[in-house]
Amino acid sequence: MNPKHTDRERIEHRACFGGWQDVYRHQSEALDCAMHVAVYLPPQAEQRRCPVLYWLSGLTCTEQNFITKAGAQRYAADHGVIVVAPDTSPRGDAVPDADGYDLGKGAGFYLDATQAPWSSHYRMQDYVARELPDWIDAHIPNSGARAISGHSMGGHGALVTALRNPGRYRSVSAFSPIVSPTQVPWGQKAFAAYLGEDREAWKAWDACELIADAQERLPLLVDQGEDDEFLDTQLQPERLAAACDAAGHPLDLRMRKGYDHSYYFIASFIGEHFIFHMRQLSRTR
Numbered sequence: 001m002n003p004k005h006t007d008r009e010r011i012e013h014r015a016c017f018g019g020w021q022d023v024y025r026h027q028s029e030a031l032d033c034a035m036h037v038a039v040y041l042p043p044q045a046e047q048r049r050c051p052v053l054y055w056l057s058g059l060t061c062t063e064q065n066f067i068t069k070a071g072a073q074r075y076a077a078d079h080g081v082i083v084v085a086p087d088t089s090p091r092g093d094a095v096p097d098a099d100g101y102d103l104g105k106g107a108g109f110y111l112d113a114t115q116a117p118w119s120s121h122y123r124m125q126d127y128v129a130r131e132l133p134d135w136i137d138a139h140i141p142n143s144g145a146r147a148i149s150g151h152s153m154g155g156h157g158a159l160v161t162a163l164r165n166p167g168r169y170r171s172v173s174a175f176s177p178i179v180s181p182t183q184v185p186w187g188q189k190a191f192a193a194y195l196g197e198d199r200e201a202w203k204a205w206d207a208c209e210l211i212a213d214a215q216e217r218l219p220l221l222v223d224q225g226e227d228d229e230f231l232d233t234q235l236q237p238e239r240l241a242a243a244c245d246a247a248g249h250p251l252d253l254r255m256r257k258g259y260d261h262s263y264y265f266i267a268s269f270i271g272e273h274f275i276f277h278m279r280q281l282s283r284t285r
Contacts, residue, residue, distance in 0.1 A: 008139060011036070017077035018043035021067055026135060030126040031090040037132065038063040039140060040073050044080035051145035051170075051281035052136060053274075055085040056128065056161075058152030058176075059186070060106045063087045066151075069263035075274040081281070082142055086132055088154065090121040102186050103193055109181070110157030111205045113194035122194060128157065129165050147277040151175040151266055152230075153186070159207040159220065166215040170280035173221035173273045175266050176228055179240035180208040186234050208243040219250040221276050223269050225259030 012023035019042040028035045044050055053076070055066050066072065066085045076083045089095075089108030096117040098104035113122035133146065148169050150158035155177025162172035181187020182202045191202045203209040224237045231237075237253055244251035259265040 040083040056150030056154030056157040163210040
């Protein structure tokens with residue numbers, strides 16, 4: 001499968017578990033820059049239209065981390081799932097940046113910035129929830145069924161994107177997500193820069209705040225390592241558990257003894273997440 005289109009450039013093409021691991025470069029209107037996005041096409045995509053799992057990576061990552069470290073292609077090939085993994089922020093010389101790893105390039109936080117200078121490029125929610133799926137639908141034949149998952153900052157992104165866009169995704173899961181960025185240092189630093197000092201505006205990008213008024217009850221699957229070095233300071237999954245309990249929202253929070261924040265943890269359980277998502281992606285609507 002190698003359709004040619006004028007608004008994309010394939011920059012990587014590697015055989016993997018009977019399918020193809022590709023990386024494309026395309027121009028994003030939402031972000032006003034060129035973006036890289038990884039697309040894994042399972043072998044089943046040669047014969048039929050397959051569902052799509054979107055993966056959002058964490059701080060400092062690009063599209064490369066997940067496709068080279070998680071071992072996800074094996075499970076995508078087993079289940080017949082297209083996997084789409086975009087970069088984590090806008091890129092390029094014209095894109096604003098900051099000192100440190102937790103703001104600016106590599107730290108888009110999957111929101112739409114409202115404050116200068118960030119608002120000119122940092123519109124990752126618009127990109128992930130609207131532009132990227134439209135781009136995939138235009139260029140990659142698929143069944144139209146979508147799921148979303150992610151890790152750390154990307155876990156936050158997956159939860160918030162699903163909660164803010166009811167009906168768009170069949171299922172959502174996360175590894176080690178920042179469940180309440182309004183309450184922890186990573187989120188507070190990013191939100192103050194991207195959104196300004198009005199903390200009421202921050203709540204629209206906090207999964208724990210969105211749970212209370214969620215328009216649909218997508219079951220949430222969250223895996224969290226008990227030996228994660230960021231567990232108590234940045235992640236605090238007990239906040240999500242409390243919010244779901246108060247709202248009667250389904251949550252399967254699995255605390256994993258001995259596991260940390262790394263891709264060793266993700267690789268250990270990513271297969272279970274594919275099974276979770278396929279239960280919904282394979283259903284006829």
